[in-house]
Amino acid sequence: MTGTPFSVTTRTTGAGAVVTVLGELDVATAPRLRAGIEALTLAAGQRxxxxxxxxxxxxxSGISALIAARNVAEAAGAGVALAAVPGRLSRTFGLIGLGDFFPTYPSAEAALRG
Incomplete structure (x- = not known):
């Protein structure tokens, strides 16, 4: 498959960190997301x-990386939220029983305000 080149970028705000994922999140790219999240410094109460x-x-593999992100946040006493979840992925979450596992918001800014 060819598509959008994969990238993970991070920006830090007073409320926490925003990790932006672009492209295909799969067995080849999920380790990059995991590594990026594990490198973050999150404080208790942040998101x-x-x-x-x-x-x-x-x-x-991508879903597993998102679950790992939740675990990293919880270990730091921080919250986690997903922003702008594509419809197909949201449906998949529902089908596999993860529909309520992550708080979801329409945008990163809305998620930070939480």
Whole structure:
């Protein structure tokens, strides 16, 4: 498959970190997302927001990386939220029983305000 080149970028705000994912989140790219999230310094009370607006595909490895992100945030005493979840991925979350596992917001800014 060819599509949007994969990238993970991070910006830090007073409320926490926003990790923006672009491209296909799959077995080949999920380790890059995990590494980026594990490198973050989160403080108790902050929020980790994963912005998925640019995700064009997500397989089980990508979903596993998102669950790992939640675990990293919780270990730091921080919250986690997903922003701009594509409809197909939102439907997949519902089908596999993760529909309520992540708080979701229409944008990263809304998620930071939480």
């Amino acid at each position: 980790l927001v994963v912005d998925l607006a640019g995700v064009t595909f997500c397989d089980s």
